Amino acid sequence: MTSHRTYEVLRGSSGVVTGESDLWCTYAAVRTLSWLGRTADLPRPGEVAAFLASRQNADGGYAWSAGMNSDAWATYYCTQALADLPAEARGTARASSGDWVRSTAHPDGGYAMTPGQTPDVWATYYAVRVLVEIHGERPPAELTDWLGALQAADGGLAWSPAHAKDGTSDARACYYAVTAWHTATGGRGPLPWDRDRLVRWLRDRQGAGGGFTFQDGDATECLWATFRAVSALARLGESPRDPAGCVAWITARLRPGGSFTRWPGYPVPDVWAAFCGVGALRELGADPTGLADRVVAAVLSFRTEQGGFTYRAPELASDVLTTSAHLLSGRLADDAARTALRWTEGCVLPNEHGVMYMPGRGSEVRCTLWALAAGAFADDAAARTGIARWLTGAIQNPDGGFGYWEGRASDTVSTCAAAEILAATGSTDAAARRGIAGYLSSCERAPGQYANVPGGKPTLRATLQALRALRLTAGADRAAVEEALARHRVRGGGYGNDNHRVPDLLSTYEATLTADAFGIAWEAGHLSRFLDSVRTADGRFAWTPLMATSGGPLADCLGHRLELRLSSERCALPPLALS
Amino acid sequence: MQTLEPTDINARLVAVLEQRFGEAARALPGDADLADALPGFDSLAALEYVNAVEAAFGIEVDFVGDDVRYQFSTLDRTTEYVRERVEDQAA
Numbered sequence: 001m002t003s004h005r006t007y008e009v010l011r012g013s014s015g016v017v018t019g020e021s022d023l024w025c026t027y028a029a030v031r032t033l034s035w036l037g038r039t040a041d042l043p044r045p046g047e048v049a050a051f052l053a054s055r056q057n058a059d060g061g062y063a064w065s066a067g068m069n070s071d072a073w074a075t076y077y078c079t080q081a082l083a084d085l086p087a088e089a090r091g092t093a094r095a096s097s098g099d100w101v102r103s104t105a106h107p108d109g110g111y112a113m114t115p116g117q118t119p120d121v122w123a124t125y126y127a128v129r130v131l132v133e134i135h136g137e138r139p140p141a142e143l144t145d146w147l148g149a150l151q152a153a154d155g156g157l158a159w160s161p162a163h164a165k166d167g168t169s170d171a172r173a174c175y176y177a178v179t180a181w182h183t184a185t186g187g188r189g190p191l192p193w194d195r196d197r198l199v200r201w202l203r204d205r206q207g208a209g210g211g212f213t214f215q216d217g218d219a220t221e222c223l224w225a226t227f228r229a230v231s232a233l234a235r236l237g238e239s240p241r242d243p244a245g246c247v248a249w250i251t252a253r254l255r256p257g258g259s260f261t262r263w264p265g266y267p268v269p270d271v272w273a274a275f276c277g278v279g280a281l282r283e284l285g286a287d288p289t290g291l292a293d294r295v296v297a298a299v300l301s302f303r304t305e306q307g308g309f310t311y312r313a314p315e316l317a318s319d320v321l322t323t324s325a326h327l328l329s330g331r332l333a334d335d336a337a338r339t340a341l342r343w344t345e346g347c348v349l350p351n352e353h354g355v356m357y358m359p360g361r362g363s364e365v366r367c368t369l370w371a372l373a374a375g376a377f378a379d380d381a382a383a384r385t386g387i388a389r390w391l392t393g394a395i396q397n398p399d400g401g402f403g404y405w406e407g408r409a410s411d412t413v414s415t416c417a418a419a420e421i422l423a424a425t426g427s428t429d430a431a432a433r434r435g436i437a438g439y440l441s442s443c444e445r446a447p448g449q450y451a452n453v454p455g456g457k458p459t460l461r462a463t464l465q466a467l468r469a470l471r472l473t474a475g476a477d478r479a480a481v482e483e484a485l486a487r488h489r490v491r492g493g494g495y496g497n498d499n500h501r502v503p504d505l506l507s508t509y510e511a512t513l514t515a516d517a518f519g520i521a522w523e524a525g526h527l528s529r530f531l532d533s534v535r536t537a538d539g540r541f542a543w544t545p546l547m548a549t550s551g552g553p554l555a556d557c558l559g560h561r562l563e564l565r566l567s568s569e570r571c572a573l574p575p576l577a578l579s
Numbered sequence: 580m581q582t583l584e585p586t587d588i589n590a591r592l593v594a595v596l597e598q599r600f601g602e603a604a605r606a607l608p609g610d611a612d613l614a615d616a617l618p619g620f621d622s623l624a625a626l627e628y629v630n631a632v633e634a635a636f637g638i639e640v641d642f643v644g645d646d647v648r649y650q651f652s653t654l655d656r657t658t659e660y661v662r663e664r665v666e667d668q669a670a
């Protein structure tokens with residue numbers, strides 16, 4: 001377990017700051033203000049609405065950032081936050097997200113994060129709340145059966161019916177499942193679980209300090225787990241064994257004169273802690289009004305110039321992907337690089353050994369890969385072993401694949417990232433490797449052509465990610481790589497993800513990386529012409545030849561690493577995967 | 580040789596942009612930068628724009644060789660690009 005002392009490095013900001021708004025942070029901020037009856041304190045609510053609305057795609061769903069595919073997670077956060085804003089600030093009517101959400105439904109009653117993916121309780125919760133609370137619909141009756149199958153042998157609820165068979169229960173899964181049931185039925189339908197065992201499991205998560213943990217065996221009580229556990233109990237009409245102790249533990253998370261922090265020893269008040277602290281007090285029947293001024297002041301200080309929010313004061317809001325990108329680009333001087341790496345290594349939760357995108361968030365597979373590639377934990381064998389165990393022991397799904405974070409259904413990009421991490425950390429777990437190969441076989445849509453999720457359409461990046469992961473685990477056919485590269489090679493330069501006409505930086509990076517991994521020769525002039533087409537006037541890189549401005553630090557990093565690959569030193573490309 | 584008047588090309592380009600951007604496209608000056616003038620004209624919208632222009636005029640854009648970010652950055656530039664490509668194809 002990471003010691004409390006480690007978190008002191010997060011008090012300042014030795015990582016790299018983008019100053020950009022984040023969707024989850026924006027949702028948490030708006031909802032916290034709404035719970036406190038203080039959305040009127042937002043100076044320019046129309047800007048928040050514009051930030052949220054900019055995430056909507058033509059299919060009606062919303063994406064984590066502009067240009068990405070819609071997912072249930074982003075669709076829930078955007079629609080709910082928009083609904084919480086003052087009516088006059090929400091802007092013009094937008095396309096309904098209802099059809100898109102229904103496209104994620106499975107016949108068994110669960111919902112997936114994206115169409116074609118396996119259902120999980122995160123996605124099911126988001127979909128049900130959007131359908132019921134935003135669109136006034138009633139989910140199909142099969143939902144109750146799917147939710148009922150989440151109860152594990154220990155009485156708690158798991159991420160999916162398949163997870164439940166292995167007995168992995170989590171306070172978040174309990175909250176999402178119970179709230180989905182409560183939302184769909186108004187709390188009046190028959191409870192699809194053994195009530196006594198479920199309530200006992202939830203109450204058993206309360207620790208000696210008064211706060212809760214996510215899972216059996218977790219050592220550190222956490223405000224996020226506390227909020228989810230007391231919320232699940234409240235929807236069941238129950239309370240913790242020691243409600244007064246729980247309230248005292250929550251209020252002890254307040255900084256003197258300031259807002260909430262996440263767990264004992266964590267020094268930084270952030271937007272999620274505010275969200276969880278206020279939310280948990282409401283669920284426990286403790287009026288948070290007396291804390292409103294200090295919490296609102298903190299939350300409003302997290303606003304960015306983009307109109308949304310980040311997790312703390314924007315000038316200090318570093319994130320792991322941006323920091324890793326700067327490190328991989330060599331854009332930091334030696335001293336700054338060392339402190340940035342130490343900051344990155346501090347982005348590990350007490351009970352999870354992977355690296356978080358932002359401190360205080362859950363550990364994420366892709367961020368962990370970027371951090372390791374940037375040099376994090378290079379000299380810390382114990383931490384690297386812990387990461388490998390976190391992957392194979394906690395994150396790997398029953399289907400053998402990996403999702404973005406714990407409990408998320410599997411996808412090819414995360415599974416590839418996990419395979420790369422296991423290789424980098426020297427893991428020799430044969431069962432984990434067999435699982436990876438098994439999951440990827442479910443994504444093979446045509447011979448040698450892979451999709452990001454089992455029911456998705458094949459793309460170049462998913463194909464290359466699958467073949468790289470297979471090379472590291474069960475073996476892969478070099479000819480399949482050659483065929484994929486030939487299918488997606490753009491004549492003028494670069495590679496396209498969906499066809500062979502529109503090249504993009506991410507696909508071209510993955511194509512070059514995979515060709516190198518399989519010992520396949522490529523033409524330097526072809527790559528060089530592509531880089532010329534995405535290089536901006538200031539020497540940075542756009543994601544596609546269509547854009548005149550940099551795609552941001554991640555695009556700059558990938559473009560620069562391709563330039564280094566073309567240089568006389570032929571610097572190897574880090575094995576990165578992003579989408 | 581097939582020719583298209585710039586005003587015809589411009590009108591069809593505006594119609595293409597109108598489908599996504601509505602009123603904002605109708606009032607667009609010919610020299611306005613699309614990314615600045617049209618809210619939401621991001622990389623995805625730009626790609627859809629190029630694809631729609633290809634379909635509307637029966638041309639094929641070379642995304643690497645044609646400096647697409649310049650040619651498709653304003654209505655006037657796109658008009659000139661389309662006129663030349665249509666003439667090239669007809670020649």
